[in-house]
Amino acid sequence: MLLRLDTKDTRPLHEQVAAAVRRAVAEGECRPGDRLPSARDLAEALDVNVNTVLRGLRDLRDAGVLEFRRGRGVTVAAGADRRSGLLEQARALVAEAARQGYSRAELVELIKGMP
């Protein structure tokens, strides 16, 4: 699998790591059930701290993209590819809305008001 990290990104590193993994899942780099490289491997390759990577991975577990299984390491959750793609788009929408001056609550109202 190919992971991309944007060096000009100003978000916290753990968010960048999570975004890179989420993008890999969304683009089909790794499919549901696939095992991710170990956190230590990821940390060494991306040149970030192991704890930063672990924090990013835990965020993804909480978002339902990854599963932590004893003895099997970290795997991509079932259905994560679809969900991950949608999440990515939602994230982009929230960012765009914020840029145009809409709050999240306003965005929610906007979506609720849709037919």
Add this chain to the structure above:
Amino acid sequence: MTGQERTKRGGLRWPTLWVAGTTALTAVLPLTVADRLPDPLATHWRGSTANGSMPLWAACLVPALIWAVLGAAGLLALRRVDGLLRVWNLAGLLAGGVLFLGLQTAAVRANLDRTDWHGAELPVGWFLGTLAAALLTGAAVRLLGGRGLSAAAPPAPAGPVLELAEDERLVWFSRAANRPLQVVAAVSGPAAAVVLLGAATGLFGAGWGWPLFAVLAVVGLSTACCFSVRVRVSEAGLEVALGPFGLPTRRWALSELDSARVERRLPSQVGGWGYRLNGLGTTVMLRSGPCLVVRVSATGHDFAVSVDDAERGAALLNALRARQSA
């Protein structure tokens, strides 16, 4: 038939003649002086005292048959190998012919003009001389053949290159595994432990308990190291970790590699599964198919690993190398 195949077939003629000729000579040699030999002949020695014998016909045929079978196996293998492995193979065939013919000569010499095989003393000088001659022949072939080989090593073909954005940090991970090897490792490891316990407690005979443990332990360890592989390409270079524990792990910085490419390789080309050294360089072979191949600058040799998605790994390596040198 391609030109390469033709030279391979042609290259088989002389080794075949050599094996056939030495086999025939080994078989015929005792017959030429049959009237000066006792029947049965001494064919086995302990120190220089004879302790085993065979009738004349067996003394002719047995060594010749053993050499014929070994030689035929060598010739069959010769059809399938290239490069350094071919040189080793030829060296083995030449040395084998010298060895069998020399030993047969030494045996005939020991029996010559004896009335009974018990009196036949092994001419130790002949015996040692034969061993030395066989070793020297093999070494000479290996040296001469090897020299021509390294001079003719072709330049590595260009591999794919990935397009990189300026501010991106890219890493590539991949792995491959071999199920049957995994099963062998899973079975032989615990089996070795059981045999060790049995041998240590005297439950099994010490005569075969320890050798069996040694065999199982070697098989278990070697398969455990080779049943899976993890490969990582990043700005730090290439890292290939063998086995579930990554032991051993081989690493190269980007500057230590000349180029990366993808090649289809088969286990039959590289001499089987696992960690293989031959004329193609080093290959970590877990399954047939695309392999990531890198040319190492320091040695000029290739290192290959059979791994999924090798194309993009090679492309990323080439792109990162280009970016670093720019």
